[in-house]
Amino acid sequence: MPAIRFVAIPSRVAAHYRGGGADANGQTPERQISDGNGVPCRHCLRTVPDGSAYLIVAHRPFETVNPYAELGPIFLCADACARAEASDASPAMLTSAAYIIRGYSTDERIVYGSGKVVPRAAIGDEAGELLARDDIAFVHLRSSTNNCFQCRIERGYAA
Structure with a gap:
């Protein structure tokens, strides 16, 4: 099974939204104040602290647009935050009991049969099994309820 790494959204994307750039729906990011609960930043991969501002944006985490290029809301720290380094360590923001993992091909299309809900503790193993397959280029980690x-999960680097 290959090593894996959890990958945050690119800094250029976060900077675009923080600068008031249009989201995937063509809208200006919405600004809210965090209560410290359930507001995971997709750039630093940490929970936005209580009392801190955050943005809500419609985001499409794909390079291409095709019928499988899903679009949905994400949260970002409103103020600049350091991008989480790609790592095999589970991001601090992952606090739910379970998540959806889903594999995608090199042309950014869902690989049917690759998606499932997994317990948080099993994410690494399940993603590694998917990434061991030749037909899976990367994996998305998604909320199991919404x-x-x-974040994206990719093959890791050899030690």
Whole structure:
């Protein structure tokens, strides 16, 4: 089974939204104040602290637009935050009991039969099994209750 790494959204994307750039729906990001609960930033991969501002944006975490390029809401720290380094360690923002993992091909299309709900503790093993397959290029980690994109999981680097 290959090593894996959890990957945050690119800094250029976060900077675009923070600068008031249009989201995937052509809207200006919405600004809210966090209560410290359930507001995971997709750039630093941490929960936005209580009392801190965050943005809500419609985001499409794909390079291409096709029928499988899902679009949905994500949260970002409103102020600049350091992008989480790609790592095999489970991101701090993952606090739910379970998540959806789903594999995608090199042309960013869902690989049927690859999606399932898994317990948080099993994410690494399940993603590694998917990434061991030749037909899977990357995996998305999504909310099991709302299907919101959390982060991308890719093959890791050899130690």
